[in-house]
Amino acid sequence: MKQTFLTSIIILCVLCNSIAQITTHNGKIWNCSSANASAWDLVNDIAVTGSGNENIKDMKNYLINNTMSPSWYSNNGTQFVKDNTFDYDNSTSGNSAGFTFAQGLDSNYMYHVTVGDIIIAKLRGNEDYAIIKITQIDTANISSYLFDISFEYKKGYHMNYNNICVVTVDSISFKNMVIWEKHADISSSYNVYKEISIDTYSLVGNVSYDSASCFIDYNSVPESHGYKYKISVIDTFGYESVKSYYHKTMNLVISTFGSTMGLSWTPYEDESGFFVPDMYFIYRGSQPNNMQLLDSISASFTSYNDNNVFDSYYYMVSVRKPGGCNVTGRNNSESFSNKKLNFDSGVNDFQIKSLSIYPNPANDKLSINIEEKATLEIINVQGQIVDTKNLTEKSNNLDLSNLVSGVYTLRIKTDRGIAIRKLIKQ
Secondary structure, eight states: OOOOOOOOOOOOOOBBHHHHOOOOEEEEEEESSSOEEEEEETTTTTTTTTSSSSGOOSSSEEBBBOOOOOOOEOOOSSSEEOTTTSSSSOOHHHHHHHHHHHHHHOOOOSOOTTTTOOOEEEESSSSEEEEEEEEEEEEEEGGGGGEEEEEEEEEEOOOOOOOOEEEEETTOOOOOEEEOOOSBEEEEEEEEEEEEEETTTEEEEEEEEESSSSSEEEOTTTTOOOOEEEEEETTSSOOOOOOOOEEEEOEEEEEEETTTTEEEEOEEEEEEEOOOOEEEEEEEEETTOOEEEEEEETOOOOOEEEEEEOOOEEEEEEEEOOOOOSSSSOOEEEEEEEOSSSSOOOOOGGGGGGGGEOSSSSSEEEEEEEOEEEEEEOOOOSSSSEEEEESSSSSEEETTSSOOOOOEEEEEESSSSSSEEEEEEE
């Protein structure tokens, strides 16, 4: 069954928004160097005894070289950054917490805290954060290294970031397009980044939250090479999130071997590993906006031969994401490569004036009428050029007696373009 290539994408977006709820709690680690020492669970807001579950000990007492120094550590993935410039009293931005954490030197240890210190905790490897403020250090039993650390902390900080849904080639401009799904957060806009050297990304655009959640890179040249893109979120406080995982476009090239079109392409990549294509879909058409599904193959392979092709065609390759991208009121589930013309002359062969070839099938004689000078290449099914002839304007009578019977490709090249025709030699 033929399937028509999507000719346009209409973006209809729905705005959704919510405000992060910041809650304040109090905690305490007591008897920091004794067998009865406690730890603190920042997720469930409870103390944990020394014999308690290690997986919930976000702040576990720590004695440094048998000397009194208020410190703690975590073995459950929680990491800490101290930054006393953070606005503990007024900040409600999840991105501010995430941004501050990302700028610091994070560790699962926190050494030598003092009253008034501000510590950003990234909880258990997730994008949830708690902001800790040290309120008291009790050294009443300092001689026995038994002291308490009291603290206040705020939760509800979540790094608002989006991952890319797909990158594709826009069906109208034929430029790269980045598509993402909006999350219900307090985002004000999205930054779009493109890789310019290995692991170095440059800002190429900003899209407001109220706009369609897509970006067309009009400076891209999809026919030349593949591209990697990332996005980030700017929240309503002006803080930028970390960059998303990259998505990489496919780049399609074609090698011609007589009447065989050898397609090969770079694979689609989602750095997160969430979207791993299982199939590649091959499209072909006489015009870029009139592509038909030709075939599909396992994503284990990135090449395809289209055999017995004697006309000019455009090709594209696609992958399909299960569930698509919920950004338009319809699913954008398909990501397309660049378009590629099999005989890429820069003009269409219909611009070659008044070309006629007869008879076909032919025996030993063939006539070619053309209104401009041209070069004829006769190519066998193995892709070998078996004869080359110069054509003059008007009528050309050719002797084919030296050709064995079979199917040949005629490639006629002029200053205006290239025409491909099939010839059957009897």
